[in-house]
Amino acid sequence: MKIILTGEPGIGKTTLIKKLLQRLGNRAIGFWTEEVRDPKTKKRTGFKVISTEGKAQLFASKFFTSKHLVGSYGVNTARFESVVLPILEKAKELKDVYIVIDEIGKMELFSKAFRELVREILFNPKYKVIATIPIRDVHPLVRDIRRLQGAVVIEVNKENRELLVEEILKLLD
């Protein structure tokens, strides 16, 4: 079973993923990404990646210099990989877990090792996956995932986002 969540930026994909993780407990393994805001100005300054085992890294920031830029954010691929690669490698070895990948977006896809792992996991029927992709095809891999045979692709919007936790849990059972 593959569940692919998509939707406009800021619509609530990560919020939904975190609710699903809470409900699935140790039946899920993987990572999510969330924004980091300046406590004083409340302005967004970057993005962090967090694994289900509690490892976290700031991996994109307005204050990073990097050859990989998305808007004004410099992406540090090594930091991203230090959290994501070990948890996905571990996930591959486990039976009967949902592998959670939030998200497969422009910043994350700068990592070649991540792209390869995503291909390996998403295109192998033996893995159960819940993943998020952007609404737009920011990379050929995102387009391929959107067209993945047998996957359930769900667009998150304001109307359905509250209902989707239960809907998705039903799909998984």
Ligand SMILES: Nc1ncnc2c1ncn2[C@@H]1O[C@H](COP(=O)(O)OP(=O)(O)OP(=O)(O)O)[C@@H](O)[C@H]1O
């Ligand atoms: N069901 C909801 N009800 C009310 N507010 C919500 C809900 N889901 C998300 N939000 C709010 O919307 C904002 C963006 O949510 P979230 O980070 O989950 O979106 P996203 O789709 O993952 O964004 P991104 O495109 O950055 O990945 C957050 O401030 C969050 O608190």
